Amino acid sequence: MPPAHDRAAFTRLLQDHHGIVATVAASYCRDPDDRADLAQDIAVHLWRAWPKYDPAKTFSTWMYRIALNVAISAVRSATVRHRHAVPFDETLHDLADPAPHDPQAEQQVRALHRFIHAQAPLDRALLLLYLDDRSHRDIADILGLSETNVATKISRLRQRIRTEL
Template sequence: MTGAPRQPMDTTVPIEDERQAFAKQLQAHHGIVATVAASYCRDPDDRADLAQEIAIQLWRAWPKYDPARRFSTWMYRIALNVAISAVRNAAHRHRHAVRFDEALHDVEDPAPNDPQAEQQVRALHRFIHAQAPLDRALLLLYLDDRSHREMAEILGLSETNVATKISRLRQRIRNEL
């Protein structure tokens, strides 16, 4: 778990203390919200709306956060569930799908000035973009070096299911790229 353990919300604890504790955790892990929002929304306004919705849902769930669990795992689970729901809802409203190459503008290139590496990264982003929301979430967590156990916990799947899906996605990446 990252940060100091938090006690479950107590009605005797001033709400301002809870807000400060939540804000501290949210700030420490703001990259998760930004990455998830960027991974699921192309338009900057939609990205901002999704990030705001994720923050709202995190705040609503904050009283139920179990400090025995890693905050980042809890946060990913909520953020990805909100994002996947937003994608499903957006399909009904004919919004644009995410494009990773635009969405990850702030991610540092692992091999600057290497055209071949840049081309491979763009191809990987296109591949990820083409995946269903759950597979996209798995790839996002996999690329963030999350363990199968943590991915399973975040997505509500079994570790075996995660391992199988990741294996199949990796094979498809090899075949398609």
């Protein structure tokens, strides 16, 4: 177990970046209780991985990688698959916040959320990171893909969005 000062550093970083855990959990669970369980599971995995954290890398990139891996593993689990519809939570206004009281923009955002919800877990993670303005390099690091693969997947997803929406 890391020394107490590391625990304080971990707690501070987790609090500073709590939005990542909340966004990932909300992207993979519809039910608030399941979302809270997944967020807790992510926090536990982050704590277990904390001793291996390399401060030379950005904390948020490391955190996203672990959070998305935990969420994707949860989706792939047979027991979780039966309990979750794996939707995209429309309350995540941080990803695409329409202008207030703009019905057309709100409709477009709902369509985007439905599109994201329909994607496979890896593509959903890719879109989540892309919409969070992460660089191709960051996305590649987080998802364990090459930058070229990330660029290709994003290009294909953007084309599908244009076609389907």
